[in-house]
Structure formats: structure tokens, C-alpha cells
Amino acid sequence: MIDLEERRCDVLVVGTGAAGCLAAIEAADNDAEVVLTSKGALGRTGTTNIATVEMAAAIGHGDEEDSPWSHFTDTVIGSRYLANQELAHILCFDSPSMVYYLDSLGMPWDKLPDGRYWQRPMPGMSYRRGVCYDAKTGKMLQGVLAHAVQQRPTIHVLNDFLVFRLLKSTDGQIAGVVGWQSAVGRLLLIRARTVILATGGAGRLYKICGMDTGATGDGMAMAYFAGAELQDMEFHQIFPTGFVWPECIKGMGVASSVLWSKGLRLYNALGDRFMERYDPARLENVPRDQLTWAIHSEIREGRGTEHGGVWLDTHAVENWQAVKTEFAKAYARPQSLGIDTRRMEVGPYYHYTMGGIRFSVDGETTILGLFAAGEAGGGLHGANRLGGNALSECAVFGVRAGRAAARRKGTLPDIDPAEKSEAVEYFYRVLDRKGPGRLPRDIRTDLAEMMNKYVWVLRAADGLSRALESLGELRSEANVATVTPEPRHHPSLFDALELDLMLVLAEPIVRSALLRTESRGSHQREDFPQADDEKWLCNIVVWRNAHGDAQHRLDPVRFTHCTPPALEKSSAWVTP
């Protein structure tokens, strides 16, 4: 029997990526006693560490004509008009001040000799808007934030702590969480006045993914399980060319977008330069999503390589040695593994989760006292996210959530005893899964295979319906999986808890993809290939009712700041 220990704080932040650290810092600076948790270790887990390039902010040092309004219209157009405009407006007008704030915390942004910020161009952005640090922006940012956390005595860091249930009070407000601290084999309940979910995205539900291995969508799943609303769950950013082989760098993107015009080529396993069939004029130099669809189609139609990719060939790149030197950082890892960078096996890979937990301008979800920040949140990017806006989101809304959560005063809510019993009994049921089924890790592999087969780049009703059936079967399998009994450093218990959350989350993803009978942004339906503005300028909102049944509604987009040109019957954007 494992004891259930209890701990208390004002603000509990789940997740130590950029959003979580910034929320914790802001809450501590607003006089809250904070517990900051991660299922890995502060500074070393989360996708923030991997973010290579930039944070978007219309500071105007790259191009003087730039403005937050231009950033805002780019963001809304990029979202294919589905972005929550109120959130997007705050994002774009507040991100410059966040750059200065991060500077004050110690972030060594790249600067010009005169002290202004060096800003780079980014796809979909009208001006040079990306602030960076030496092509290692995320890693440096994560280090700076971890250091700032450690300097604040009112932030208590709890590593290796996998939160698996949110607990509410009898009147429905958030009251705490239960989690498993794997390193010490401890089941721990944390009571808190407010909880901030900064648990990142859900890319690991899929087979080929460039995100952190812990990006299993836990926060979204727990929020959904607890009755909070999620939105835009059908939208996932999938980029065209990530390694599919070797296994150790599977999902790592190959820096190719600027190289297409220099002579990079794609070949299928039969040796055909297949882009000649898809777009004979532009060949590989088409927009990123079209390249993704073409590569995906080649692989699906059986013309893929042994490991399920196509060949990215650099032989026709003029002066390859010089190009490789220019992009030395991007090619250093594959080269160090002995990979021939003249011919690489690549395919579409999962990059970013647009959907997530619905949140207000202060980061609060539809459960009182529960906040969401960073990639765990949904609503800001609609059908497609522009590069750099993810780190801006972490900063702007991480800080806002931290401040609002800290300022929520009052007594610690009492946990509903029924919720506590359910969580503890669930944990012991998982611990008691003695088989005869397979290991949770193997079932997780099947889940990822299934999601890649039916809910990937191109979708259709029959595949999505099959995905729903498969989820039922995988859930039955998970219930009789084999969880080995050693409670400390217990990989199969950890895997089982994560797998259950992934299975919870996969369902609203598939249901939302089935509901949206049009193609828009990252959601492409083969059976509905056109965008349908008449019916679908709305967000799909999903939640579970008190009986655990899946619910949904369609929320028309509120054009609070500008209206799509098509609706105005003019090409100009209008302001209210």
C-alpha cells in the first residue's frame, strides 16, 4: 500500500516549459506561494528546449514599418480566420514588452551593434519580426527561466511528478491535483487555490513527431476529463520533411525551407522526382502544406522508402559544402550520427498542437480557478500557427495566467471526497493491472500507428470512424495491460498513466476531425476538399458532461477586431 501524502500551496503550476516557468515567476512576484511541477526535471524537459528559431514580436527593429497591428492581421490570416481575435490582439500588442521583460531576466537576445534587436523574417509574417538567440532560442530561454525560478524562494520545484488527475470541490471549482512522483515512488495530493496547466502539446499521440517525448497532451486530457472545454482539436501542424530514419532522430526536422530554391530535390522509392506530377512549374518550391500533402500521398500510395519516407536529395544543390557550412548547426546532429546528408530519408512530422484548453484573456478555463497557458491552451492559432507565435504565446499568456492565478484570494477550497476517492482508486486499479495484456508502451505504439493512419495529413470520414472504433479496442487493451509491481522508478506504471490520458485525449481529436466537413489550414478532408466559409467560420468546442459523455457545440468566430475580406466582399481588412 502506498501512502497518499498531502501538500498545500496558493498556486500550483503543472509544467516547467516557457509557459509554466513564466507563470510561476509571475505568481511568485505577486506574493503567491507556488509549487512548480514537471514530469521530468526543471530545465531539461518540455518542447521549449527544442524550439530552435525565434519568438515573434513586432518591435520594428528588423523593419521600421512593422507594427503590432500588422502582426495581428498576419496571425488572423494565418489562422484561416479562426483565431480568437481578442487573444490574438493581446498576443501581438503585448509580445514586444515580453521581449524586453525576458531581456531583464537575462535572455541574451541577438542584437545589432547599436543595441537594437536583430530580427529575422519568418514565413507568413509581413516583416522581420523574429527575435532569436543563435539558432538555440528555446534552449537558452529555458535555461534563463530555470535560473529565474531557482532565484525565487517562494517557488518550490517538484521534479519527476506526473500529475494524472485534477480535483475539484463540491461546488465545481479547482481544488488540487493528484500525481505520481516516480523517482521516490510516492503518490502525492497537492491542494491549491488555483492550478495552471502549462503541460505543452500532444504530438506524441502520433508516430513521427519532433516534440519532446513527454508531449502527450496530459493537461488537455485532464482538463477534458474534469469537464473543461477544449477547442480546435482537429488542427495539428504537420511539417513536410523530418527524418523518418534512423530511429534516434526520427521526427527531427531537416532545415530545408530556404534550400528548395537552391536545388534540393525529392524522390520516391522508385527514383521519380514526384513533384513533377504534383506541380510541374514550381516543383519542390511550393508552400509547405502542399509539399506535406504530396509527400504523404507518395508514401500512402506505396511509393515510400523502406522506413516510410521519401528521399531528400542535395546532389543538385550548387556548392553544397558552402551551404552546409551556412546551416552547420542544423546538419551537425545528423552528421555526427554518420548520416549521409546528401540523401536523407524524410517524411511529414508532427510539429505543433493548435487546439487545446479554452482560456480567457487572463488564462482562466471554464473551470473556476483552473488556468491554461502555452501550447496546452487552444484558441489563439485557429487552423494554423505562424512561426514564432508559440513562444510569444508562452510569454504573454504564461505571465497573464500567473498574475491572475496569484491574485485570486480566498481560502483553500475543500476537495470533493468523491473526486479524491475516484483518483486514488483509479491509481490502485492501474497499479493492479497484472495482465495478461501487453505492456502499456506497446499499446501506445499501436495508438500512434493508428493516429498516423487515420488522423494524419489527409483525413476522410471512413478512416476517422475506424479511428473511433480502434480507440475503443485500445482502451479495452489498456485496461488489461501488464503493469509490473515495483513502484519506484516504475516505467510501466508511468507509461500506463500517460497512455490512459492519451486515450482520453485522442477521442475529442478524432471527433472534432470528423465533425469539420471542410478543408481549412492544417485540417484537410479528402471527402470535403474545399473550405466552406458559409458553414465553418466557427470553432468546434468539446467537453465531457457529468456522465462522461462527449459533447460539442459550434461557436461562430467573433470578428471583434477585423473581418475576413470574403465576408466584407472587399479585399481590405476592416477595423471596428
Ligand SMILES: Cc1cc2nc3c(=O)[nH]c(=O)nc-3n(C[C@H](O)[C@H](O)[C@H](O)COP(=O)(O)OP(=O)(O)OC[C@H]3O[C@@H](n4cnc5c(N)ncnc54)[C@H](O)[C@@H]3O)c2cc1C
Ligand atoms: C522542433 C521544434 C521547433 C520549434 N521552434 C519554435 C520556434 O522557433 N518558435 C516558436 O515560437 N515555437 C517553436 N516551437 C513550438 C514551441 O517550442 C512550443 O510550442 C513551446 O515551447 C511550448 O512550451 P510550453 O511551455 O507550452 O510547453 P513545454 O515546453 O512542452 O513544457 C511542458 C511541460 O509540462 C510538463 N508536463 C507535461 N505533462 C505533465 C504531467 N502530466 N505532469 C507534470 N508535468 C507535465 C513537461 O514535463 C514539461 O515540463 C517549436 C517546436 C518544435 C517541436
